[in-house]
Amino acid sequence: MFAIALGLCGCAGTPQHAKPKTTAGPDDAQSAALYARLDQDAKRYEGGLDLARTGNSAQAQVEIKAALDDLRDAATRCSAVNGCDSQRFVAGFDGLLRQGVGGRSDQSSEGDTASPTPEATGEAGVDSPLGTALPELGRSVTLLKGRELGDIIAMNDPVKAALEEWLTQYRPNLMTAYENYQYMRYRMWPEYQKAGLPEALLFGMMAKESGGKVHAVSRSGASGPLQFMYATGLRFGLGTVNGFDQRFDPQMSARANAAYVNEQLAIFNNNLELVIGAYNGGEGAMLRRVGKAGGQQSFWNPDIYASLSQETREYVPMVLAAAWLFMHPERYNLVFPKISGRxxxxxxxxxxxxxxxxxxxxxxxxxxxxxxxxxxxxxxxxxxxxxxxxxxxxxxxxxxxxxxxxxxxxxxxxxxxxxxxxAAVPAPSPVSLARSSTTPSRKGKSYVVRKGDTLSTIARKSGCRDASDVAKANGLRAPHYPIKPGQLLKLPDCG
Structure with missing residues (x-):
């Protein structure tokens, strides 16, 4: 159910994975010829769709397959041509697949009626903890509007770069997120299921946002397993009840996240990459970028992709890659722990x-x-x-x-x-601590941490809405904001 662009072997990746081209000047002639092939393949693909609509399915499959195969080849050649913009091919492929049936797994090689993919029947990924357990798996491996996921993941360089990151330096984070999720799954997954969204997307967003740590708080004040800002949380039913911030409730945050995703899917015409990007960078900013790009409403469109922050350009592929690994760990020599989350x-x-x-x-x-x-x-x-x-x-x-x-x-x-x-930790008096402090607050307000205190309870006592207000005033680093008994904290003026 993901709207990932069908990237190609030469598509742009994150900077650390970019492959440098030759030092010679741009080859405008070769680039122009490849762009012309892109335009021709797009017309041929659209012609194939027209044939399918008139009932000529056999010839339609021939035309569609030929267009996609030539477009893959052109994109591969683009990656080797200095000055050729691979991102144009990514966006082009993405636009084509939004018009109708998609990649090779949608097409029958013999011209017969297309059969379901192995993933859709639950046959693939037999070693995956999800492969035989989840009947909804078939829906999860198909992109929005019928676009296939497997072929896309295998060819999209930004997502492949993200897969490598999850499998190397962020592997411990991925494993921890999986373990945390398994114990909370019975609360979170039903909310996504009721909303008609795939579980893998829920895991991908949670893994990237908090790693499944319910009490995570970012420096900007985003809180909970799915990191809602306070105002956005309120818009989707996450308030503060009896002193408890409902953004920290895994079930309620999953419900709010599902409502947000479905709301934004309607706004962004079922383009999940744009929705994920909006979740990270703000829907208003994403809408402005999409508006400037005209009809090319694809996350991978160079006019949109290049205008995004580095954080958002990396965030979207990381979410998609975590979702894909959640479904098919066995394809990447990855073994998730067997956990009973009953x-x-x-x-x-x-x-x-x-x-x-x-x-x-x-x-x-x-x-x-x-x-x-x-x-x-x-x-x-x-x-x-x-x-x-x-x-x-x-x-x-x-x-x-x-x-x-x-x-x-x-x-x-x-x-x-x-x-x-x-056990009680001896604490100097507040007066002596205040005297020894080299960073007194502007208004002289301070608080000595007692045993059992959390930053959230201290924030509430001081009249602050978020723990991040107190954290920022004291230079405490996210996401744990460590404090200890006897520590002197500055209390900001939160009104």
């Missing part, structure tokens, strides 16, 4: 905080990182340091229900967790 809950038999439960659960069935992040993600409304009283229900993965009864209702582990949690 939901469960426990009713506290004795007072405990999320932090204490994390110590008590240890690494049972989660040998790498423990359970702190998972418990926080599943209980975003709970302060992780605040003890909850007896009888409070806490959401946990189902596998931890028995662990809680076995290890956390009595004995050494809850006792140890309580002892560690009760």
């Amino acid at each position: 939901p469960g809950s426990i009713t506290l038999k004795q007072p405990a905080s999320i932090a204490e439960l994390t110590v008590c659960f240890g690494q049972d069935a989660n040998q790498r990182d423990g359970w702190f992040r998972t418990l926080r993600n599943l209980n975003p409304q709970l302060d992780p340091q605040a003890q909850q009283s007896i009888g409070v229900q806490v959401a946990v993965p189902q596998r931890l229900e028995k662990v809680y009864v076995r290890d956390c209702t009595g004995g050494r582990w809850p006792q140890l967790a309580s002892e560690l949690h009760a």
Whole structure:
């Protein structure tokens, strides 16, 4: 269900992956000849569509296939010609596929009725954790308006560059995002399913935005697993209720994200690349760029692509690449961990905080990182340091229900967790801290962090709307904004 442009072997990528051409001057004659082929292939493709509409399907397939094959060849040659703009071929291919049926997997080689792709029948990717489990997979691998995804991913250089990044330096981020998502999937995926959107898109956006960390906050104040700005969140039903910022709720944020995507798909004529770009850089800015580009409304159109920020040019391929890896890890020598995300809950038999439960659960069935992040993600409304009283229900993965009864209702582990949690860090008086501070606030307002404080609770106490206001005033770095008991914070004047 993605509107990725059918890029070609020579299409433009991100700067770090760009392939330099010869140092000689531009070859205008060769470039002009290739551009002419682009125009001719476009006319031939459109003629094939006309044949299909009149019922001449056999000849239509011949014309369409010939046009696409020649366009691929011209694009490949363009990449070797100095001065030839490969981006024009990307945008051209994208425009053609929006007019009707798409790439080779849409066409039958024998001229018969087109058969479904292996992905659509669930036969491909048998080693993928999604390959046999998700009946909606067939819809996810088909682009909006019937455009095929597999051929596009294989040829689009910006997406291939993004695939390499996810598989190399960002592989740990991808694996963490996948693990986090599996535990939240039962809350997030139904919202996308009801909206008629593919799950892979949800994962791709979440992986790029927050890595599945529900309490992530950017320097600009975007918050939650899908990083909504406060005003945008309000527009899609994410407010603040009883002191809880609903942008941090995984289910509500998925619902709001799906509503945003569908709203923008209607505005951008089902062009998902433009929608993803608008999500990152703002829909107003994207609309202005699309308007200036006239009828060539493709993310890959040079007039649009080149005018975008470097962040947005990289953001869109990264989202699409993460989505593709989510569906077909086996094609890239990638193995996602097998995780049972079945939901469960426990009713506290004795007072405990999320932090204490994390110590008590240890690494049972989660040998790498423990359970702190998972418990926080599943209980975003709970302060992780605040003890909850007896009888409070806490959401946990189902596998931890028995662990809680076995290890956390009595004995050494809850006792140890309580002892560690009760430890008090000596803090100098606010007066002495203020004297030693080299960066006093302009109005002299300050706050000494206490045990159990979070930046969000401190922000609320100081009258600030977002934790990022306090973070910015104190030079705290996203996304974790680390604070510790005894630390002196400047409080900004938030009115």
